[in-house]
Amino acid sequence: MASTIRVRATSSGETTEVQVLIQHPMDSGFVKDAKGEIIPPHFIQELTFEHDGKNVFVADWGAAVSKDPYVKFSFKGGKKGDDLKISWVDNKGATDTTTAKIQ
């Protein structure tokens, strides 16, 4: 299966800007479906970015993060060609991981 994580990491020399888009329903548990039944909560809880063996950014998310979540941040360091490892885990225990090259 194709990865749920799409990432663009661009180094400007001094800093690396990271944008990530993840395919995930992010169901809040407050929305009802067409039959009037509550759609149970299903959302990413933790999203981790690792560069050079250490975490550069960790997101803790609740159900209020939009469907197919997007996040952008920057960190110092990171060269073109470096690996950036991204992984998430949701409230049902599902996970996905990808490794992107910094451009």
Add this chain to the structure above:
Amino acid sequence: MTTPHDGFPATRRLILQGALTVALVGLGNVPFGLAPAFTAANDKYPEDAFKAKSEADAIKSLYGKTAEASDKVKLDAPEIAENGAVVPISVSTTLTEVTSISFLVSENPNALAASYKIPAGTMPSVANRLKMAKTSNVIAIVEAGGKLYSATKEVKVTVGGCGG
């Protein structure tokens, strides 16, 4: 890989989850109960903070202290959001020694939306997209040098993102 259809383990997990929920609700009702575990500093998911209803309770559960408003926290959010399901909100700050940035939406069923850990070397600037149930204050919290700073902005929502 276990599936929800394999009988006993699934049932057991459900019971465990139920017990956990009851325990959490119970804790919430005790005004001077056990001090909440301050999870912002370590790697554990701050479950209690995300379950808190009000922004004050969420901030207290997450950080164990209160925030003061600061013009050094720049909260960027639209005046009017046509679609509450996708509201682009970003925060940046000129404060130094930033360790964490959190986003809260006052009128959502659970106020805390997202909390980001900012290790040394990472810029204190985050952009993301949040759901808003209705018109509400959006609050950004920046933890810098062990203190909390906040910025607040009202976002008018014409179509809610949490309704059914």
